[in-house]
Amino acid sequence: MKLDAKDAKILNLVQLNNRLSKSEIGDEIGLTHSGVSRRLQRLHDRSVIFADVALVAPEAVGYPVRMNVSCSIERDRLDTYDRFVAALQADPMVVNADAVMGKSDFTFTVIARDMDAYLNLIERYRGAFPTLSSVTGLAVLRSVKRGLKIPVEPTSVFRPANR
Template sequence: MALTKADRNILRLMQQDATITLSELAEQVGLSPSSAQRRLQKLREDKVILRDVSIVDPKKVGGAVSMLVEVELERDRPELLPPFQRWVAETPEVQEAWGTSGRGDYTLVILAQSVDHFDALADRMMELNPNIRKFTTSVVLKTLKRGLVVPVE
């Protein structure tokens, strides 16, 4: 799908505040409300917009410790990869996960209520995934930037 200037403006505005009214969106983009609605619907149908979510402050709901976990897998057991990937997808504490190059095979962003909570989670991770060779954890001391905004220039 080729994005128009109006599509890009809609994406920029929706990433800033997905609760913007259709009238406000149309006005800021310079379209009629019906045209803005059609474009927005098309962006959703084409999976350019994957979903609209609310961003919650983790400290206000008990998730106060962020960890970066680098996981190294046993490479000679590829049949054990799907269970690990399922565990990642099904574990709510895993906020983000990437297959990576470098020392580890995967990097996970984990949000835990405490170090003890993370310790129990790590024990479950190892118990349920026998193909994990090792993992290293870094505790996030300070968040300088957090965001999900994709540049659409």
């Protein structure tokens, strides 16, 4: 999908504040309420915008421990990889997960109430996936940058998001 300058401006605005009204967005970029509405609908329909969310500070709701984890998993059975992916997707303590290329097969971020809860999660995964190896956890000391804003420019061609 090609994005024009107005689409790019809309995307940049709603990434910073998705509670802006369509009129506020329109006033900012020179479109009517209905013009903004049509564009936002198209961006949703084409999965350029795939979620409208509020970002919550984990430590503010009782999860002061954050760990960035990398690991490898041997595919002893054909379904091992798919089962591991499903386990990561279903685990509420895993807030981000990616299949990666390199020394590891996966990287993921875990939030926990304390280190014991994190260690219990890792042991649970090791029990469920005996071929899980090279598990490395890096404790986050402090956030240097938080957010999910993607820089958007006009005339870029995008594929629909994988959800």
